[in-house]
Amino acid sequence: MNxxxxxxxxxxCAHRLQQQWHTVDPIELEDVARDLxxxxxxxxxxxxxAATDWLKPICEAG
Known part of the structure; x- marks a missing residue:
């Protein structure tokens, strides 16, 4: 993907994260995506x- x-x-990636976390500020989600x-x-x-893989432990815990 380079x-x-x-x-x-x-x-x-941030858009995919927002699908999971509707209430989180999009700027914060972009920061998470940038870290990923x-x-x-x-x-x-x-x-x-990448977002789905990163979310796995969170989704499984919930």
Whole structure:
């Protein structure tokens, strides 16, 4: 996924996170997405997959 521009990857990831957390400020979700992009493992994934993978422990706990 390194061919996708960072801003697009982060925006897409943040959008996926917002689907889970409707009440969280979008700016905060972009910050989370930016942190995920900085992680090489997540950055190698499509942004929606990275967000879903990152959300797994949260969704399973709830």
């Amino acid at each position: 061919s996708m521009p960072a801003a697009l990857w982060i925006g897409t 992009w900085r992680d090489e493992r997540f950055r190698a994934m499509p942004p929606t997959d």
